[in-house]
Amino acid sequence: MPGLLTGFVAVLRRDLMLGWKRPGDVLNPLFFFAVVSTLFPLAIGPDLEQLRAIGPGVVWVAAMLAAMLSLNALFSADHEDGSLEQLLLSAQPLPLMVLAKTCAHWLLSGLPLVIVSPLIGLSFDMSAASLIAMPVTLLLGTISLSLIGAVGAALTVGLNRGTALLSLLVLPLAMPVLIFGARSSALAAAGDGYAAGAYFLGAYCMLSVTLAPFAAAAALRISNE
Template identity: 70%
Template sequence: MNERESEPPGLSQGLSSIVRRDILLAWKRPGDVLNPLFFFAMVSTLFPLATGPSAAQLAFSGPGVVWVAALLAMLLSLNSLFLSDFEDGSLDQLILSPQPLPLLSLGKAIAHWLVNGLPLVLVSPLIGVSFQMSGQTITVMLLTLFFGTISLSLLGSIGAALTVGLHRGTALLSLLILPLAMPVLIFGARTVSLAANDTAVSAGIYFLAAYCMLALTLAPFATAAALRISNE
């Protein structure tokens, strides 16, 4: 009786507990976290193998390669964002819980970024060095990847929510998300190549930061709406 009358946990508590839960789940299955990272490193390796090892060319194509590889790695990990929740019924509980669903969607996206996006950002300097980037370029790359991967986690959560429970969801998810992700890719990759040519870069970084803020405010609502529809 006492249990029923007690207040439901507050907003921040709801948010932090879902983030903690998802990180714990990822911690128990480290393979799921490492696979996208290996994928990221391997795709970056493929490009020099395909285009030849000349240093000038690597320096020229490096920013684009790192960004395309990061985008694909994020897509790869997004597919499973809501899948296990959908399969074991936790998604029903999330939808029924007293916390607003957009907040919980935001929590899922934050956890996804902490588990998949942040390691990718941290590994990227290694790839930058192998592509002959200067220290300053690598700093810019870290900044753009930081804002870019947060945006991709949020944007991707909309697509993952729309395709959860569908057969052949992976290809569909890429088809839905890639066109929407193009502004992030354009600004991310172009800003890093501008940095490599010692040109002003602040405009691109501001744009990515603004996009990130927009995604933080709007995407959780779209994700929540999509989750409700997919789980009917």
């Protein structure tokens, strides 16, 4: 266990340091999320009832698209510089290394979206309950998106124009997250209970944590044969 933990922390720390040295990779999804979300109130106008109705769906769609912007870079840089081959040859379990890289990706791209989401919700005049539900559901949803995206990124690593294929692979699996996340936020805005949707997102997140690292590791081995 100490050796496994050391390998996990080393990969996580390496990817976090590389991410901070490339601030554009961290800020681009955040700027995309903020710009897309705030354009809708400007286009629709000052109708508060309409803004409250569409707010949860708009924020969730923008967050999902922003999270997908950086998925293609999850393994591509390692593939180009040869680090991915070293991971494949490492004595450490590959699923654990994939999980570490996915955690780093979420900390750099998913967590900022969760933190900023209440501020974006204010532009839609969301209620206090909805502003609480939004980051809670996005927390669970973005973790699932990063894990699902890791499988798609592993399948398309090294392919020319792999971004379009990655979107086709990830979007169908991300639809349940989008549907239940947006619906839970909408229920919270209406003053209804949203626990059922949060439970589903939590279960989907746990299923992703359990299966996605193994699927991504197998995809990486297939892609590098």
